[in-house]
Every structure is written in structure tokens, then in C-alpha cells.
Amino acid sequence: xxxxxxxxxxxxxxxxxxxxxxxxxxxxxxxxxxxxxxxxxxxxxxxxxxxxxxxxxxxxxxxxxxxxxxxxxxxxxxxxxxxxxxxxxxxxxxxxxxxxxxxxxxxxxxxxxxxxxxxxxxxxxxxxxxxxxxxxxxxxxxxxxxxxxxxxxxxxxxxxxxxxxxxxxxxxxx
Amino acid sequence: xxxxxxxxxxxxxxxxxxxxxxxxxxxxxxxxxxxxxxxxxxxxxxxxxxxxxxxxxxxxxxxxxxxxxxxxxxxxxxxxxxxxxxxxxxxxxxxxxxxxxxxxxxxxxxxxxxxxxxxxxxxxxxxxxxxxxxxxxxxxxxxxxxxxxxxxxxxxxxxxxxxxxxxxxxxxxxxxxxxxxxxxxxxxxxxxxxxxxxxxxxxxxxxxxxxxxxxxxxxxxxxxxxxxxxxxxxxxxxxxxxxxxxxxxxxxxxxxxxxxxxxxxxxxxxxxxxxxxxxxxxxxxxxxxxxxxxxxxxxxxxxxxxxxxxxxxxxxxxxxxxxxxxxxxxxxxxxxxxxxxxxxxxxxxxxxxxxxxxxxxxxxxxxxxxxxxxxxxxxxxxxxxxxxxxxxxxxxxxxxxxxxxxxxxxxxxxxxxxxxxxxxxxxxxxxxxxxxxxxxxxxxxxxxxxxxxxxxxxxxxxxxxxxxxxxxxxxxxxxxxxxxxxxxxxxxxxxxxxxxxxxxxxxxxxxxxxxxxxx
Numbered sequence: 001x002x003x004x005x006x007x008x009x010x011x012x013x014x015x016x017x018x019x020x021x022x023x024x025x026x027x028x029x030x031x032x033x034x035x036x037x038x039x040x041x042x043x044x045x046x047x048x049x050x051x052x053x054x055x056x057x058x059x060x061x062x063x064x065x066x067x068x069x070x071x072x073x074x075x076x077x078x079x080x081x082x083x084x085x086x087x088x089x090x091x092x093x094x095x096x097x098x099x100x101x102x103x104x105x106x107x108x109x110x111x112x113x114x115x116x117x118x119x120x121x122x123x124x125x126x127x128x129x130x131x132x133x134x135x136x137x138x139x140x141x142x143x144x145x146x147x148x149x150x151x152x153x154x155x156x157x158x159x160x161x162x163x164x165x166x167x168x169x170x171x172x173x174x
Numbered sequence: 175x176x177x178x179x180x181x182x183x184x185x186x187x188x189x190x191x192x193x194x195x196x197x198x199x200x201x202x203x204x205x206x207x208x209x210x211x212x213x214x215x216x217x218x219x220x221x222x223x224x225x226x227x228x229x230x231x232x233x234x235x236x237x238x239x240x241x242x243x244x245x246x247x248x249x250x251x252x253x254x255x256x257x258x259x260x261x262x263x264x265x266x267x268x269x270x271x272x273x274x275x276x277x278x279x280x281x282x283x284x285x286x287x288x289x290x291x292x293x294x295x296x297x298x299x300x301x302x303x304x305x306x307x308x309x310x311x312x313x314x315x316x317x318x319x320x321x322x323x324x325x326x327x328x329x330x331x332x333x334x335x336x337x338x339x340x341x342x343x344x345x346x347x348x349x350x351x352x353x354x355x356x357x358x359x360x361x362x363x364x365x366x367x368x369x370x371x372x373x374x375x376x377x378x379x380x381x382x383x384x385x386x387x388x389x390x391x392x393x394x395x396x397x398x399x400x401x402x403x404x405x406x407x408x409x410x411x412x413x414x415x416x417x418x419x420x421x422x423x424x425x426x427x428x429x430x431x432x433x434x435x436x437x438x439x440x441x442x443x444x445x446x447x448x449x450x451x452x453x454x455x456x457x458x459x460x461x462x463x464x465x466x467x468x469x470x471x472x473x474x475x476x477x478x479x480x481x482x483x484x485x486x487x488x489x490x491x492x493x494x495x496x497x498x499x500x501x502x503x504x505x506x507x508x509x510x511x512x513x514x515x516x517x518x519x520x521x522x523x524x525x526x527x528x529x530x531x532x533x534x535x536x537x538x539x540x541x542x543x544x545x546x547x548x549x550x551x552x553x554x555x556x557x558x559x560x561x562x563x564x565x566x567x568x569x570x571x572x573x574x575x576x577x578x579x580x581x582x583x584x585x586x587x588x589x590x591x592x593x594x595x596x597x598x599x600x601x602x603x604x605x606x607x608x609x610x611x612x613x614x615x616x617x618x619x620x621x622x623x624x625x626x627x628x629x630x631x632x633x634x635x636x637x638x639x640x641x642x643x644x645x646x647x648x649x650x651x652x653x654x655x656x657x658x659x660x661x662x663x664x665x666x667x668x669x670x671x672x673x674x675x676x677x678x679x680x681x682x683x684x685x686x687x688x689x690x691x692x693x
Contacts, residue, residue, distance in 0.1 A: 003514070003517065003518050003521070004455060004518050004522075007455075007459065007514065007515070007518065008455065011458075011459065011462065014462060048347075048348045049344055049351075050348075050349070050350050050351055050373075051351075052351075052372075052373045052375050052689075053350070053373075053398070053689065054395040054396065054397060054398035054689050055350055055397060055398045055399050055687065055688070055689045056395065056398025056399070056401070056479060056481070057398070058348055058349075058350065058398075059398065059399060059442075059479060060478075061348045062348060062442065062461070063461070063464075063465060063468075065457075065461065066458075066461035066462055066464070066465045067458055067461065067462045067465075068462070068465050078347070078348065080346035080347070081346075092373070092375075093375055095301075095372065095373050095374055095375040095692075096299075096300075096301035096302075096321075097299040097300070097301055097371060097372045097373070097374055098343065098351055098372050098373065099321075100300075100321070101343050101344050101351065101372070105344055126395075127380075127391060127392055127395055128375050128376070128377070128380060128395075129380070130316065131315050131316060131317075131375070131376040131379060131380060132301065132302055132308050132313070132315060132316070132317045132318065132319075132376055132379065133301055133302075133308070133374050133375050133376035133379075134375040134376055151395075151481065152398070152479070154478070
């Protein structure tokens with residue numbers, strides 16, 4: 001036990017400052033009123049759905065939980081049920097085999113529901129594009145509020161996308 | 175040395191690894207597989223190709239690994255109804271691959287009785303009709319059909335008190351989608367049946383629209399966590415078609431990138447295995463080390479996960495002397511940190527209680543299922559493509575193949591620790607003996623119909639790429655093969671007799687790719 005405690009003390013706190021929101025990532029302007037966003041920004045529940053990614057974006061979503069980004073420290077947590085979620089985080093082009101599962105997840109969420117599409121595939125269909133097996137970008141299947149490009153986007157960029165989604169346009173993170 | 179298979183004349187393939195191809199009829203197909211299996215060989219991959227544009231009909235190919243190297247069997251199926259001989263009696267792992275061949279190409283594997291052992295679809299859910307086969311040349315890539323009824327019959331377990339737990343395709347955490355059907359009595363798992371294919375997004379059809387040199391980017395996105403392994407395997411296949419060999423410096427740098435991919439993934443897994451075993455401390459510590467490590471990748475190589483750093487003909491990175499010193503220093507510090515964390519894991523009674531005897535895959539079961547990669551080595555099977563003769567630059571680097579006997583979660587944890595240390599040793603050796611040479615050599619034009627193979631030991635297991643060139647420098651057919659095809663069925667066995675709450679831990683200890691097998 002002393003080794004474990006010593007390691008914790010030695011490691012210290014590594015958490016870095018969170019990025020500022022970026023209005024250029026917005027796909028739909030100001031859907032929610034300021035008060036709702038203010039509340040969400042303090043305790044946001046995210047449901048993630050991988051709709052057909054290469055699993056690269058998932059590596060960076062996992063990284064959000066590491067001590068450097070410490071996303072839970074901002075009051076943001078990942079939940080297991082869409083019923084508990086305020087924001088749906090979607091990765092990948094949407095495979096046709098996942099189209100219905102993604103729609104059902106979206107429909108199961110309570111209003112107001114925010115959608116964040118991440119990665120080049122989520123934003124445009126990426127290298128996979130549209131085909132007999134792929135619906136392409138997430139917005140082809142469900143409405144998207146904020147889209148973050150990158151292959152994969154860095155954890156800081158994903159965090160910036162999340163913070164953009166819960167801020168009123170033109171305001172910094174409070 | 176050419177493998178001897180009675181009655182067949184094997185034609186050697188040019189390229190970095192010892193490989194042969196041979197056209198066979200249905201009899202030869204079975205005989206070759208039986209001969210290779212009898213001498214301890216295995217089935218690496220099985221796929222179909224429709225080459226109607228060449229007037230040749232549909233081919234089914236089986237890639238075998240023998241002691242001498244790779245053997246690619248090519249069976250022409252003139253009539254779709256004729257099918258091809260079922261290999262699942264010889265190689266248990268063939269079953270799902272054969273179902274995939276039917277879904278995409280429309281030719282069935284037929285047992286000696288003339289029946290299909292398992293006629294259920296594997297990759298086809300509701301996206302296309304049952305009488306359409308998307309990889310056939312007459313089906314345009316952009317085709318779209320209305321959603322089809324998606325009926326799938328799971329094997330039912332009957333008995334007093336048995337009930338089913340369906341899980342997925344959307345899972346509770348940040349995990350790829352797939353469906354697990356547990357049959358349980360109380361907490362104990364009587365049977366697990368997987369249903370995958372949810373991520374099928376038409377990668378193989380997509381390849382066919384791409385120029386050979388550009389398609390390496392798609393290969394690097396078959397399974398993002400293994401991007402280096404796939405890009406190298408693709409480059410190896412293309413270079414073998416073009417008859418070129420990268421410089422020694424480029425090969426050393428590729429090995430450096432591959433070992434760094436292994437280290438990063440093992441760091442991540444060791445953290446999550448601690449976490450799933452109830453020690454959140456482990457996740458915090460290992461995810462910190464992994465973040466430091468991928469940040470170094472971004473600084474030195476320009477990408478956190480090293481995507482697109484391997485290019486046809488060589489590499490798109492260099493290693494100046496200052497960077498060598500940085501990486502040697504990083505390796506020393508990382509080794510110290512991981513050794514002290516390992517001591518904490520080893521001494522933690524609660525964690526070891528979760529790990530030891532949990533999710534055991536017995537060596538004989540692993541061998542029968544044809545399991546590969548880290549999971550095979552943790553069940554006592556000493557296979558590693560890096561240790562195979564002819565695998566430059568590993569023949570010079572002399573990697574140690576890590577094996578464990580127990581086959582449980584603890585063994586897969588130990589194998590990750592040991593492989594991580596071995597990768598650090600290899601990394602130091604590469605950095606200290608980096609040969610001079612050009613980073614990337616231009617490739618000669620690929621001749622139409624040229625065929626090449628790539629074989630790389632990624633962190634999860636062996637990755638294969640089989641590539642065929644078309645007329646205008648484009649891909650005629652590319653089949654990328656993930657080790658997860660072989661290892662997913664092993665998870666169904668490892669969970670037996672365990673309790674449902676141990677499933678996440680057992681699953682994580684294999685950490686298989688959905689994207690890589692769904693294609």
C-alpha cells in the first residue's frame with residue numbers, strides 16, 4: 001500500500017487548463033437558451049456511440065479521462081444509458097448496419113439533446129465516404145450541433161467541441 | 175525452402191517474406207490445407223474476389239502459414255452454385271470467414287455432405303438484400319437499398335433456470351459496437367455467442383476505387399489502433415508487386431514505429447485492466463504514461479498514433495541524432511516507471527484475485543481455434559511473425575517471443591508487461607544501430623495482375639494484406655485481415671464457467687478489434 005500512495009504523491013496533479021469554445025465548429029446556431037446551457041455546462045452527461053469508426057477516435061475519447069485532460073474535473077462524465085445523457089458524441093461514418101442503433105439511441109435521449117460529431121468521418125464521411133454499406137457523415141442520419149474534424153481529433157479538440165456545444169454562441173467557458 | 179505439398183507445384187512470390195502461390199482445384203484445396211495443418215501450420219485468412227472484368231469468374235483464396243512461410247491457395251469457382259470445400263473441419267477459424275465470403279461474393283462453403291454448415295449471414299445485416307453480393311464487379315459501390323429485415327437466429331440454450339442476456343450493439347462505455355448473447359444460470363455463463371459485422375462499411379469495395387499508392391491511407395484506417403501494422407503490411411504487399419525493397423534505414427524506422435505502437439497500446443490496456451479489476455489507480459497511472467508517450471510521437475513524428483508515417487517505398491519520418499537521445503532517455507524513464515507499477519500490480523491481492531484463473535483459455539483450446547498474437551502467446555503458443563525467418567529487420571533485431579502458460583487474464587497481463595519491456599529493448603537497439611540510407615525510394619510501376627502479400631505482427635497479433643494490382647495503377651482487390659477474426663471465437667470459450675461481471679475484464683484482456691474484422 002505504501003508504494004501505491006508514494007506513487008500517487010510523486011505523480012502529483014497533472015491536469016492542464018481546458019481549451020476555450022470555438023464558434024466555428026457550430027453546425028446549428030444557438031438552439032438552447034443561455035440558462036439551460038449554463039446548467040449543462042456544470043454537469044454534462046455524455047453518451048458515446050461508435051457508429052462505424054476505425055476505432056482511432058475512441059483512443060482519443062479514452063484519453064479525455066487521463067490525468068492531463070481530466071474531463072470529469074470539469075463536471076463532464078460519460079454515462080451508460082442515453083436516458084441519462086444530455087449530449088450524444090458520435091464517431092465514425094455511420095455504417096448502414098449501425099444506422100438504426102444510432103437513431104434509436106438519439107430518440108431515447110431526453111430533450112434538449114445535443115449532438116457532437118467528431119473525426120473527419122463523422123464530419124464528412126472521411127475516407128470511407130458513402131457506399132452500399134456506409135451512410136457517410138453523422139448529419140446524414142441525425143441532426144448535428146457541433147462537428148470536430150481531425151483524424152483523429154486531439155483530446156483538446158474534442159474537449160473544445162464539447163465545451164462549444166454547451167456554451168451560448170460568442171461566450172467563453174464559465 | 176519451398177514447402178512440399180504432394181501433387182502441387184508452388185510458385186514463389188517476389189518480396190520481403192518467403193511466400194508462394196498455387197492454383198488448385200477443389201481436391202487440391204482440401205489436400206493442401208490438410209497437409210499444412212498436419213505439419214502444425216495454420217489458416218491465416220480466407221477471402222473471395224470477383225474478377226469478372228478479367229473474364230475469370232470468382233476466386234476464393236486461402237492464406238496458410240507453414241514453417242517455411244506463406245502459401246496462398248487460389249481456387250476458381252466457375253459457377254456460384256458449385257461453392258468451395260468447407261475448411262472448418264480442418265481449421266476451426268474458417269467458419270466466420272467463409273460466411274463473410276458468401277455475404278460479399280455469393281459463393282458458399284460446402285461440407286462433404288453438400289450442405290453448408292452454418293448458412294447464417296455474418297457481415298450482412300439489413301443493409302443489402304440477401305441475393306445481392308456487394309463485392310461482385312457488377313454491383314456499383316454507391317448502390318443503396320432500403321433497409322432489409324434483419325433476422326438472426328442465435329443458438330438457444332435450454333434448461334431449468336437458463337435465461338438470456340442480450341448486450342449491444344451499443345455498449346455501456348466507449349467501446350466499438352457488437353452484440354453479445356449470454357446464456358446464463360444465475361451469474362454463471364453457460365454460453366456466449368457473438369454477433370459482429372455492425373461496423374461493416376464496405377472497406378474492400380472502397381479499396382477498388384483507389385490508386386495503389388493512395389490506398390495505404392485506407393489500409394491505415396482498417397483498425398486505427400493498429401495503423402502502423404496495417405500500413406506496413408500494405409506497403410510490403412505493394413513493394414513486393416513492384417519488386418522493390420526499402421532501405422535498411424527505412425525498415426529500421428518502420429520497426430521503431432511498430433514497436434512504439436505496441437508500447438502505446440500495451441500501456442493503455444494495462445491501465446484499463448487495472449481499472450476493470452477495481453484498481454482505478456492503475457488507469458490513472460498508465461493513461462498518464464500513455465499520454466506522455468503519444469505526445470512524444472506527435473512531437474517527433476507528427477502524429478500521436480503514427481498514422482500515415484509509413485508510405486510505399488519507405489517512411490515519411492526521420493530520426494535526427496537529437497531525437498535518438500530523446501527517445502533513449504524516454505525508454506529508460508518509461509521502463510523504470512512501468513517496473514514500479516508492475517510491482518504494485520503484482521503485490522495487490524485484490525487485483526490478483528480478479529486476474530488469476532479468470533477467463534482461462536487452455537493451450538489446447540487455443541491451438542484448436544487457431545488463436546494468434548498476444549492471446550496465443552499467453553496460452554503457451556509461441557507464434558510471432560517477427561520471429562519468422564526472413565522478416566527484415568527483425569532477423570537482425572532478434573526479438574524474444576514472450577510466452578505464458580496459464581491462458582488466464584493474469585497471463586495476458588504478464589504477457590503485456592513482458593512484451594512492453596521487450597519492445598523497449600528493441601527500440602533501444604534500433605536507435606543505437608540505425609543504419610544509413612534513404613528514407614523512401616520511388617516504386618516502379620505495378621504490372622497489371624501483380625499480386626503481393628504483407629505480414630506484420632501488430633500489437634494484437636498478425637495482420638495480413640493481400641493486394642492485387644489493376645490495369646491503370648489502381649487496386650483491383652485488397653483484402654486486409656485482422657487477427658481478431660481468429661481471436662473473437664476464443665473469447666466465447668474463455669468466458670465459459672465465469673460469471674457475467676467478469677466479462678468486461680476478460681474481454682479487455684483480449685481487447686479485440688471490431689472495425690478490423692467487420693471491414
